[in-house]
Amino acid sequence: MRMTVIGTGYVGTVHAACMADIGHEVLGVDIDAERIATLAAGRAPLHEKDLDALVVSGVSSGRLRFSTSLAEAAAFADLHFVCVGTPQRPNGPAADLRYVDSVVEGLGPHLRPGALVVGKSTVPVGTAERIAGRLAHLAPDAEVAWNPEFLREGSAVHDTMHPERLVLGVASARADTLLRTVYEPMRRAGVPLFTTDPATAELVKVASNAFLATKISFVNAMAEVCEAAGADVTLLARAVGADSRIGPHFLDPGLGFGGSCFPKDIRAFAARAEELGAGEAVAFLHEVDRINTRQRRRTVERARRLLGGTFAGRRVGVLGAAFKPGSDDVRDSPALAVATAVRAQGAAVRVHDPQALDNARAVCPDLTYTLDIPKACEDADLVLHLTQWPEYRAIDPAALAGVVRTPLILDARNVLDARAWGAAGWAFRALGRPVSTLGGAS
Numbered sequence: 001m002r003m004t005v006i007g008t009g010y011v012g013t014v015h016a017a018c019m020a021d022i023g024h025e026v027l028g029v030d031i032d033a034e035r036i037a038t039l040a041a042g043r044a045p046l047h048e049k050d051l052d053a054l055v056v057s058g059v060s061s062g063r064l065r066f067s068t069s070l071a072e073a074a075a076f077a078d079l080h081f082v083c084v085g086t087p088q089r090p091n092g093p094a095a096d097l098r099y100v101d102s103v104v105e106g107l108g109p110h111l112r113p114g115a116l117v118v119g120k121s122t123v124p125v126g127t128a129e130r131i132a133g134r135l136a137h138l139a140p141d142a143e144v145a146w147n148p149e150f151l152r153e154g155s156a157v158h159d160t161m162h163p164e165r166l167v168l169g170v171a172s173a174r175a176d177t178l179l180r181t182v183y184e185p186m187r188r189a190g191v192p193l194f195t196t197d198p199a200t201a202e203l204v205k206v207a208s209n210a211f212l213a214t215k216i217s218f219v220n221a222m223a224e225v226c227e228a229a230g231a232d233v234t235l236l237a238r239a240v241g242a243d244s245r246i247g248p249h250f251l252d253p254g255l256g257f258g259g260s261c262f263p264k265d266i267r268a269f270a271a272r273a274e275e276l277g278a279g280e281a282v283a284f285l286h287e288v289d290r291i292n293t294r295q296r297r298r299t300v301e302r303a304r305r306l307l308g309g310t311f312a313g314r315r316v317g318v319l320g321a322a323f324k325p326g327s328d329d330v331r332d333s334p335a336l337a338v339a340t341a342v343r344a345q346g347a348a349v350r351v352h353d354p355q356a357l358d359n360a361r362a363v364c365p366d367l368t369y370t371l372d373i374p375k376a377c378e379d380a381d382l383v384l385h386l387t388q389w390p391e392y393r394a395i396d397p398a399a400l401a402g403v404v405r406t407p408l409i410l411d412a413r414n415v416l417d418a419r420a421w422g423a424a425g426w427a428f429r430a431l432g433r434p435v436s437t438l439g440g441a442s
């Protein structure tokens, strides 16, 4: 099938490359000419496992092409996926829909009769209906559907090729049939498919992210209680997660969630529910957000206490800058937020990350960065483990003890082997775990 993918950010680039890979003819569109030139040259503009190979093969097969023109997009196909960003508004919690709206305004007048515009961006419920209203003026024969995206950064290609479910929010049987055809290989592989109205599809996406964020904040709230009670949240999470009704996933206690989705999505969801008069129903999301931001503050406070009450004149080695492992994304990164706060309070901070240093440097130019773990920890009075890259689990604690000034580490992700670090002479501390359960030096 012929289709366009408008917006070549994370969702759009991956969707375009995957659709070309399963045999569709795809035109990727973006207003960013530099990005389009990079893609047209067969290079992915972001770091994502397996994406480079798909872009290369798509471009060389001719099935994946790129343009900056919405008029060209409208002429190219009758199926258009809208994948532009919906960031948080600069002056409030609601979503900023200016990019979605400008696609509708730019594309609408050029659409061919019968065109289907399919939103993939995460939007406040009611957006599809609003767009349909606008298109009724710009392109009276066009139709709008919503087909939310559930990919995770770091496994985006895999998540797109092997989704756990497909949600088709459609207003007609024709749109349903068209979208089923798009995803035919996934359907043949047995992926469950849910056909809904557009508003329900929009809500499925935000409800899913809200649930996952709530699960993370729940376990982090338990970590606070564990700390107060002298209990161990990692043991608690494992035992609680063994109940199949609860499940072990997204129950990893630590520094909390960041990235471009969860924080802004729960705020936008709460804001939209308030507009609809249903704010009270999701008021708990404000608490989910508060618990999450508190983890960053608590980590900084704990670090300061470990250093005897002050960061002044102290050296801190930071392991991790990305918002999660497997990604070079630092948007709303808990790790960078902590590193910046520690530096602002007077510590000399050196940050290591295997992938995200360029992005980190661009948003936090005042921190010092290195690609070398021992260098990040050289002469450190404290090491902070803030993003759970596998590289950090592979560190030899005895060797690292030789480069620091004081072998003291705070594991804010709860994945390092406390006993091994303790046995190598480190004072090992973690969020939500009493010293007595960690073993080793104190």
Ligand code: UGA
Pocket: 122, 149, 150, 151, 152, 153, 154, 209, 212, 216, 249, 250, 251, 252, 253, 254, 255, 256, 257, 258, 259, 260, 261, 262, 265, 323, 324, 325
């Ligand atoms: C998230 C969702 O998982 C995707 O399904 C969704 O499509 C995407 O948002 C989106 O809306 O676009 P992503 O932001 O890539 O995907 O990252 P996740 O793997 O979900 O992690 C989010 C944050 O939660 C990370 O900062 C991670 O470190 C943190 N996290 C995750 C925890 O703190 N504890 C956990 O147990 C799990």
